[in-house]
Amino acid sequence: xxxxxxxxxxxxxxxxxxxxxxxxxxxxxxxxxxxxxxxxxxxxxxxxxxxxxxxxxxxxxxxxxxxxxxxxxxxxxxxxxxxxxxxxxxxxxxxxxxxxxxxxxxxxxxxxxxxxxxxxxxxxxxxxxxxxxxxxxxxxxxxxxxxxxxxxxxxxxxxxxxxxxxxxxxxxxxxxxxxxxxxxxxxxxxxxxxxxxxxxxxxxxxxxxxxxxxxxxxxxxxxxxxxxxxxxxxxxxxxxxxxxxxxxxxxxxxxxxxxxxxxxxxxxxxxxxxxxxxxxxxxxxxxxxxxxxxxxxxxxxxxxxxxxxxxxxxxxxxxxxxxxxxxxxxxxxxxxxxxxxxxxxxxxxxxxxxxxxxxxxxxxxxxxxxxxxxxxxxxxxxxxxxxxxxxxxxxxxxxxxxxxxxxxxxxxxxxxxxxxxxxxxxxxxxxxxx
Amino acid sequence: xxxxxxxxxxxxxxxxxxxxxxxxxxxxxxxxxxxxxxxxxxxxxxxxxxxxxxxxxxxxxxxxxxxxxxxxxxxxxxxxxxxxxxxxxxxxxxxxxxxxxxxxxxxxxxxxxxxxxxxxxxxxxxxxxxxxxxxxxxxxxxxxxxx
Numbered sequence: 001x002x003x004x005x006x007x008x009x010x011x012x013x014x015x016x017x018x019x020x021x022x023x024x025x026x027x028x029x030x031x032x033x034x035x036x037x038x039x040x041x042x043x044x045x046x047x048x049x050x051x052x053x054x055x056x057x058x059x060x061x062x063x064x065x066x067x068x069x070x071x072x073x074x075x076x077x078x079x080x081x082x083x084x085x086x087x088x089x090x091x092x093x094x095x096x097x098x099x100x101x102x103x104x105x106x107x108x109x110x111x112x113x114x115x116x117x118x119x120x121x122x123x124x125x126x127x128x129x130x131x132x133x134x135x136x137x138x139x140x141x142x143x144x145x146x147x148x149x150x151x152x153x154x155x156x157x158x159x160x161x162x163x164x165x166x167x168x169x170x171x172x173x174x175x176x177x178x179x180x181x182x183x184x185x186x187x188x189x190x191x192x193x194x195x196x197x198x199x200x201x202x203x204x205x206x207x208x209x210x211x212x213x214x215x216x217x218x219x220x221x222x223x224x225x226x227x228x229x230x231x232x233x234x235x236x237x238x239x240x241x242x243x244x245x246x247x248x249x250x251x252x253x254x255x256x257x258x259x260x261x262x263x264x265x266x267x268x269x270x271x272x273x274x275x276x277x278x279x280x281x282x283x284x285x286x287x288x289x290x291x292x293x294x295x296x297x298x299x300x301x302x303x304x305x306x307x308x309x310x311x312x313x314x315x316x317x318x319x320x321x322x323x324x325x326x327x328x329x330x331x332x333x334x335x336x337x338x339x340x341x342x343x344x345x346x347x348x349x350x351x352x353x354x355x356x357x358x359x360x361x362x363x364x365x366x367x368x369x370x371x372x373x374x375x376x377x378x379x380x381x382x383x384x385x386x387x388x389x390x391x392x393x394x395x396x397x398x399x400x401x402x403x404x405x406x407x408x409x410x411x412x413x414x415x416x417x418x419x420x421x422x423x424x425x426x427x428x429x430x431x432x433x434x
Numbered sequence: 435x436x437x438x439x440x441x442x443x444x445x446x447x448x449x450x451x452x453x454x455x456x457x458x459x460x461x462x463x464x465x466x467x468x469x470x471x472x473x474x475x476x477x478x479x480x481x482x483x484x485x486x487x488x489x490x491x492x493x494x495x496x497x498x499x500x501x502x503x504x505x506x507x508x509x510x511x512x513x514x515x516x517x518x519x520x521x522x523x524x525x526x527x528x529x530x531x532x533x534x535x536x537x538x539x540x541x542x543x544x545x546x547x548x549x550x551x552x553x554x555x556x557x558x559x560x561x562x563x564x565x566x567x568x569x570x571x572x573x574x575x576x577x578x579x580x581x
Binding site: 041042043044045104105106107221222223224225226227278279310311312313314 | 477478479480483486487490535537538539540541542543544545546550
């Protein structure tokens with residue numbers, strides 16, 4: 001009997017430790033100084049994903065006032081990234097996880113099934129498709145590069161098209177007007193970390209002078225549950241010399257830097273980062289930050305400067321002491337996956353000196369967070385104020401159904417915003433309403 | 435001993451399944467506890483992943499013998515309805531409930547499992563040991579071979 005009472009006491013204590021209720025508002029978690037909840041452990045793993053339903057004919061996400069939206073490509077295989085070429089052709093990287101992560105815990109078995117239901121587990125095309133507007137104004141699809149390995153980042157420098165596969169940075173010869181490139185013409189400029197590939201996306205940009213490429217490499221775990229040795233050259237932005245392919249770690253401690261871009265106004269490198277999960281519905285806010293050379297941003301040991309994550313053992317107090325806090329919090333679990341500076345955009349109501357962020361959307365909190373494209377205003381080279389919604393309506397009002405989720409962003413030559421939707425398998429174009 | 439003569443004898447299949455699966459579940463939980471102790475002392479991820487699977491398989495193996503035991507103790511009365519049998523039932527049932535909570539705790543990442551996971555693994559094993567002890571003390575020696 002004493003044993004029974006003992007166990008019940010322990011169970012009650014565990015239950016009490018599992019409080020996922022909202023104590024911090026989302027607005028309070030946004031900006032340079034987010035309010036951070038106390039970290040808590042869960043009892044039931046927090047999983048909350050709506051079920052996927054295809055976009056109905058004519059159904060679209062909702063653009064904000066003064067804007068219109070149209071679908072320019074349908075039936076794609078998990079379109080992730082979009083990139084505009086100088087002649088206004090649009091490249092779409094169709095990919096999903098390379099499937100190289102073994103199931104090593106019972107939790108992975110279960111969560112794999114849940115993600116499938118939300119459409120986020122769809123199989124990727126492992127190819128790049130080119131979209132071109134014909135004379136009649138219809139967008140045509142061309143199979144551009146096939147047989148890739150989970151491609152994500154794309155960047156054209158001169159006549160060299162760089163593609164960041166899940167395991168390598170490739171370079172292809174490109175002539176203006178090409179609608180197909182033979183995959184065998186690709187050269188491997190640099191190997192990228194590819195073991196496990198828990199976070200597999202390799203985001204890509206180039207320095208304004210074109211000498212260096214920057215590749216965002218996500219961590220190999222949520223919070224070191226695959227061992228610290230799996231994190232070699234992970235959770236970092238690599239700087240790669242364009243001529244030699246030599247690389248070094250430019251900044252570290254960035255858990256999953258899914259987008260990298262240079263601010264055309266200040267020539268500074270910025271990134272969006274997906275922060276750690278499972279210590280609360282309001283922890284840890286994902287963020288946008290300028291990337292300082294050589295800086296350490298905390299992962300895995302701490303977040304937002306010196307907030308220690310006890311799940312990492314052994315601890316590293318000296319690393320924590322050196323951790324830099326990011327510039328601008330986007331609130332928890334929004335999953336930012338696309339970044340596009342607004343210079344050159346033509347969207348009434350939104351400026352030229354901010355940036356657009358696609359918030360792919362949460363899978364582990366209620367109510368949902370994200371599932372929209374937002375605009376963050378910059379002032380004197382720094383983000384200010386609250387983000388404003390550019391496009392939402394990717395989930396139903398009751399949050400039970402998901403139609404789409406925004407990922408990659410780019411601008412076409414008319415200043416319209418192009419959005420890859422990897423759940424609805426479409427590409428959307430947002431422009432000024434007539 | 436009049437109550438003994440009224441017992442219906444449990445089916446051979448039930449005896450076979452219980453004898454087959456119960457030790458597997460017990461062994462998995464004990465090994466899981468050992469793995470937790472090693473993770474707690476070494477902080478080496480390998481051990482905590484192993485512990486999660488051992489607890490997971492322990493639960494899987496435990497389902498059938500616990501259902502058979504539930505039926506025997508409360509429905510068919512094919513085992514002695516004495517206090518000892520009920521005590522054994524409750525000790526085993528509690529161990530399984532704790533192990534279910536433990537499976538959730540073990541789904542946390544890295545050191546997030548600790549120390550709750552270690553405590554729950556220990557409690558699971560302790561309850562099972564008490565159940566074994568209870569059975570050993572309460573079963574007359576000549577009956578031990580049949581059940």
